[in-house]
Amino acid sequence: MKNITKLGAVSALSLIVGASAAFAENIKIGFIDPLSGPFASTGTNGLHQFEFSADYMVNQNGGVLDGTNFEIIGFDNKTSPKESLIQLQVAIDQGVRYIVQGNGSAVASALTEAIDKHNRRNPDSRVLFLNYAAVDPALTNEACNFWHFRFDAHADMKMDALTDVMAADEGITKVYIIGQDYSFGTAVSKAANEMLAAKRPDIEIVGDELHPIGKVKDFTPYSRKIVASGADAVITGNWGADMLGLGKSIIENGYTGPIYTYYAAGSGITAAFGETGKGVIRLVSEGQVNPPPTPEAAAFYDAFKVKYPDGNVDQTRISNVIGMLAAAIEEAGTADDVVAVADALSDMEFESMWGSTLKMRPADHQLIQNVHIAKHTDEGVTYTFDNSDFGVVVESTVEMASADIPTTCEMKRPD
């Protein structure tokens, strides 16, 4: 009698354990980005936006494939390509099949290459690489592969939109280009040179230089050169502490023209610029926060602020990644066969709540979307950043920017 009770208890227990195990089999998404070091704030804010998007858009609506939840796991890569590859291996060993990364094109190139190799050698544990912010054009050109998808507009596309706006401004005659010394900084400089020469041959490039990434203590010598060059517009691809340091220093040392940037918002940067950045800092980006493009976007933002009162939704593309991945998994009917998911994703059209149609290009897995030029201001801001009075308000929009930009990608689909 006693034994039977025991047996019953044990089998009941094992049933419960088995059931909960099946229920807890989340779709794991590995987030490989800096969570410590000079760029920790950018990485951590990205992680929060991923966690929130997964919860708010997927898990709270019953998950995908009848009740499977998304689970975001953060891996700290310290912005190092080498460390990222170690973390990639750790992530794959933990059962992660979807990698998201964005901070640093050097890291992204290392990852996309490693993932391509891994997928060829290990057909049973293939992974997809959803790149949400690394914008070196090479990733969807010569370095493209079937497993990599980019959800941000790449540097050339953004520069295309940016130079359209600059070309229309007759007041601009001298431009200074400065960036971080790595693949992305080089790409920005190259694109700016080529496009300005094509659109406004009369504009003179009075300076074009790169500085070490994450190591400059004081940007004063650089800003002196910018002021001395007589530039009336500055273009920079800097991000994180390098963006704030450079921007503050340029303004402080007497420059008054516009600074066209890729990443001068959020992560404390908006608050730190405050009044000094008003009328100077311009931002080219996808995704529109001010004025709120749709009621859903506003609801999303409000809910985010409830969970992270100190956070910003400064990377709207993150919720696009989650939304499109969920849709692709539903369409493929599986989350385990990443080839099927990639096929679904590779020609997807998706209506983003941030007010744009998103079209994935099958040829190079580059997302085509609206690109905006926004300005740093405290006027007409619905959603401010960093709990300051300041935020970014969209000034002009390029619809489906660079939809026909050529690519050198030769995509090989696995058999």
Next chain:
Amino acid sequence: MDLILVNLIDGLVTGLLLFMLSAGLTLIFSMMGVLNFAHASFYMLGAYFAYSISIAVGFWMGLLIAPLIVGVAGAAVERFGLRRVHQYGHVPELIFTFGLALLIEELVQFIWGKNQLPYSVPDVLNFTAFAISGNSIPAYKIFMIFISVGIFIGLLYVLTKTRVGMIIQAALSYPRTVEALGHNVPLIFMGVFGVGTALAGVAGVIAGPVLGTFPGMAFVLGSIVFVTIVIGGLGSLWGALVASLLIGWITTFAKSYNIEMENILNAIGIATPENMDENLFRDFWSITSPQIADILPYILMVLILIFRPAGLFGKRTQ
């Protein structure tokens, strides 16, 4: 010509800031033989404390109170941490300060978060002091120069003209003798450690608004401080000053002028190879001075170690 003057001022500001950090470090090292890896972390703490205080009672109180708190924290670290570890030798001390640096960085992130903090220049000083052919010199920079020069003069006075300073100097070279004469050497150590960290705190308070207040700020400054005291000579206040200014000016000028390696090599009589594409040293030929500006101090350090191991003003020779 005008730009040279502007660069001299900029380099001076950078150098003096570096001096405030290295002055404390060099005193601590020469006295206790401890390479304090956490020194730049106290600089970071200074900026963060000052930010929090400045929100409540304004920038000036922050400038006054934050270094005091940092100094007391530094003294406490010496009294309750380093002094216990001291008996086990230098390596445990080194590891202790290294761990402390990591701990402080994590603690700062835990309390203040990982974001850049909007710690900014007080309104009173937020104007252009004067301009040299279009290059404006912010009043805050002038203020930084005055503060650091004031601190240097004060420190020099205390160390060379007062009784306390004499005891400290004596304890630097002959701690046992000073102890035998009835002075409380451990207390002097604690005091020097406290004052040294407080100086780093001051540097943090005044550098935070211009160089940015973020958890990585200790990391970007950490190694250059050691380079400074090695170049200047361990334990020498004048050495720390000269080395700081030297580094400030070298890096500023290297970044301000695009001197290409090709020009330098041509000037010393080496002709540019005709076919650059296949040349083994192609990258070397195309180096420009802003690219290598930040490693110039390290090159200088290596040269100093080879030709004058005691440093520019160092007295110790072994």
